Amino acid sequence: MGALLAMALNGAGPAAAAGRVVLDRLQPGVYVARAGNAEVARANAGEVVPTLVHVTGAGVLVVDPGPHLTWGNGLLAAIRAVTPEPVLWVVNTHAHPENVLANAALACLRPRPVFLASAATASLMRQRCEACLARLAEQLGPAVMRGTQIVLPDPALRHGDRLATGGTAWEVQVHAAAHSASDTVLYAPRRRLLCVGGLAYRERVPEMQEASLQGWRRALRALSVLPADVVVGTAVGTPAQMLAPTLAYLDALAAGIAGALAAGGDAARMPGPAAGKPYCRWRYFASRHPLNVQHAWRELEDLWMHGEPLA
Ligand SMILES: [Zn+2]
Numbered sequence: 001m002g003a004l005l006a007m008a009l010n011g012a013g014p015a016a017a018a019g020r021v022v023l024d025r026l027q028p029g030v031y032v033a034r035a036g037n038a039e040v041a042r043a044n045a046g047e048v049v050p051t052l053v054h055v056t057g058a059g060v061l062v063v064d065p066g067p068h069l070t071w072g073n074g075l076l077a078a079i080r081a082v083t084p085e086p087v088l089w090v091v092n093t094h095a096h097p098e099n100v101l102a103n104a105a106l107a108c109l110r111p112r113p114v115f116l117a118s119a120a121t122a123s124l125m126r127q128r129c130e131a132c133l134a135r136l137a138e139q140l141g142p143a144v145m146r147g148t149q150i151v152l153p154d155p156a157l158r159h160g161d162r163l164a165t166g167g168t169a170w171e172v173q174v175h176a177a178a179h180s181a182s183d184t185v186l187y188a189p190r191r192r193l194l195c196v197g198g199l200a201y202r203e204r205v206p207e208m209q210e211a212s213l214q215g216w217r218r219a220l221r222a223l224s225v226l227p228a229d230v231v232v233g234t235a236v237g238t239p240a241q242m243l244a245p246t247l248a249y250l251d252a253l254a255a256g257i258a259g260a261l262a263a264g265g266d267a268a269r270m271p272g273p274a275a276g277k278p279y280c281r282w283r284y285f286a287s288r289h290p291l292n293v294q295h296a297w298r299e300l301e302d303l304w305m306h307g308e309p310l311a
Helices: 003-010 069-082 119-140 213-224 239-262 285-305
Strands: 023-027 030-033 052-055 060-063 087-091 114-118 154-157 162-165 168-176 182-188 193-195 230-232
Touching: 023 069, 023 230, 030 069, 052 069, 060 069, 087 162, 114 119, 114 182, 119 154, 119 182, 168 213, 182 213, 213 239, 213 285, 230 239, 239 285
Parallel strands: 060 087, 087 114, 114 154, 193 230
Antiparallel strands: 023 030, 030 052, 052 060, 162 168, 168 182, 182 193
């Protein structure tokens, strides 16, 4: 494993200064933007998404451009430093503002790239990007979001599609109701490379505000069987560093809640499913985990009351 790959896989360092984007090379022609392995906050200017850049030989594919115009412009400068090829394809994996609002920078290019998402992601972005942009401006400060405009993708990606980019064929999976209402995954079997958007975390407690616990567990089980060496999600790592621990956390959450429901307990008295496990050392455990328990409790209690299995 090269030093650059090792650095990218460690990937936990702070984001570059605003506007300056560093691309780490993962494979020949494949790069990820160095981003903070963190929740969106003023301190990181929302620069928390490791944007994937694939220089295909026939044009550049960008997956999840990032949070705002400034980052998107920095990303373009970094792409120009490695290739003169035009950016032809932009994929939005899911409708979270820190992933999609840097579409604004790429929409200025000529020829204009095609912006692609699942139908559900495109529809959600149409419904709420205005509100998300306003919320992010409030959270990060208006200066950070200056010039950022909403660019909507075409609802073109369907589960089972193949996205041909130069010599690489990406298999498309669309998981409804997992980390978000719709999560698109790109998988390049010959490169053993999986790009999973918000579905996999590394040493950080997953964000579940819009998640379905059961759907997310199903999606990760499906992804876990794919032969892969590298996973690009909210950080970068191997499947053992990304998919397995995220699934283990969600499984522990489900098991803890199922046990407490069966015992007639309530959410406040649920034992921490992560006690003694590595998750309690993950980032944001103290702040994020209790919110996840509440969120997952509501979902599983509803299923339990309807007699549905919780396994
Ligand atoms: Zn997300």
